[in-house]
Amino acid sequence: MDTSVLELPAPPVSRLRRPGWRDPRLLAGLAMVAGSVALGSWVVQDAQRTVDVYVARGTITPGSELAADGLGVAQVRLGPGELDRYLTVADGVPDRAVAVRVVEAGEILPRSAVGAAGDLDVRPLAVPVDQRLSQDVVAGSQVDLWEVPEPVRQADGATAPALPKPLAEGLVVAEVTRPDGAFTTGGSSVVQVLVPQDELPAVLAAVTGAGTVQIMHVPGTGG
Structure with missing residues (x-):
C-alpha cells in the first residue's frame, strides 16, 4: 500500500523590527535612565553641601556678650530639619546679643542660646x-x-x-x-x-x- 506524506506549507517568519526613535517604549526607557542619573547626582551634591556655622571657642555662660569676632567658624553638613536650629555665618550675630544659656566649648551655637540682656x-x-x-x-x-x-x-x-x-x-x-x-x-x-x-x-x-x-x-x- 502506497503511503504519501502530506506536506504542509511553512508558517511565515515574522521579522523583529528595530525600534525607532519615536517608539514609546524606547522613549520611556531613556527618560527613566536620565531621571536616575539626575537623582543620583542631586543626592551626591546634597550630601557634599556644607554650611558655615558659629562655634564656641570656649565655654560661654549666660549673660556673656556674643560677637562674630569672638566666635569660631566651622563647615558642617546639616540635615533639612537642622539648619533652622543653628546660627549660620550667613545670618550673622544680632547686635547686642548675649548668651541666655551655657554653650560648651566646641559646641555649634544654637539659635535658642542667643537672646537679649532683657531675656535674662x-x-x-x-x-x-x-x-x-x-x-x-x-x-x-x-x-x-x-x-x-x-x-x-x-x-x-x-x-x-x-x-x-x-x-x-x-x-x-x-x-x-x-x-x-x-x-x-x-x-x-x-x-x-x-x-x-x-x-x-x-x-x-x-x-x-x-x-x-x-x-x-x-x-x-x-x-
Missing part, C-alpha cells in the same frame, strides 16, 4: 569661699549653695555648731578666681554665680551675713 532672669553674684574647691568648679558648671550660720551660743557660755541649710541649687558658675596654688588649702577663692532674681535676696543676705556659704559642685557638670 539671673544676676551675677561673687561668693568668696575659704574652702578647697573641686577642680570641676569652672565656668559653665553648676553648684549648690549651703548656708552655714555662725555657732549658737548656749546658756552656759559654750557654743554649738549651727545646722547648715540649703540656700540655692543648680546655679551656673560664670567665673572662678583662685589664688596662687589653686588647690591648696590656703587662700580664698571667689566664685561668681548666676542667681535667679527671686532667690537673690536670700543668697545676698547669706553671703553678707555672719555665717559662711559653702559651695558644692553638681556632679556631671563642668570639668
Whole structure:
C-alpha cells in the first residue's frame, strides 16, 4: 500500500523590527535612565553641601556678650530639619546679643542660646569661699549653695555648731578666681554665680551675713 506524506506549507517568519526613535517604549526607557542619573547626582551634591556655622571657642555662660569676632567658624553638613536650629555665618550675630544659656566649648551655637540682656532672669553674684574647691568648679558648671550660720551660743557660755541649710541649687558658675596654688588649702577663692532674681535676696543676705556659704559642685557638670 502506497503511503504519501502530506506536506504542509511553512508558517511565515515574522521579522523583529528595530525600534525607532519615536517608539514609546524606547522613549520611556531613556527618560527613566536620565531621571536616575539626575537623582543620583542631586543626592551626591546634597550630601557634599556644607554650611558655615558659629562655634564656641570656649565655654560661654549666660549673660556673656556674643560677637562674630569672638566666635569660631566651622563647615558642617546639616540635615533639612537642622539648619533652622543653628546660627549660620550667613545670618550673622544680632547686635547686642548675649548668651541666655551655657554653650560648651566646641559646641555649634544654637539659635535658642542667643537672646537679649532683657531675656535674662539671673544676676551675677561673687561668693568668696575659704574652702578647697573641686577642680570641676569652672565656668559653665553648676553648684549648690549651703548656708552655714555662725555657732549658737548656749546658756552656759559654750557654743554649738549651727545646722547648715540649703540656700540655692543648680546655679551656673560664670567665673572662678583662685589664688596662687589653686588647690591648696590656703587662700580664698571667689566664685561668681548666676542667681535667679527671686532667690537673690536670700543668697545676698547669706553671703553678707555672719555665717559662711559653702559651695558644692553638681556632679556631671563642668570639668
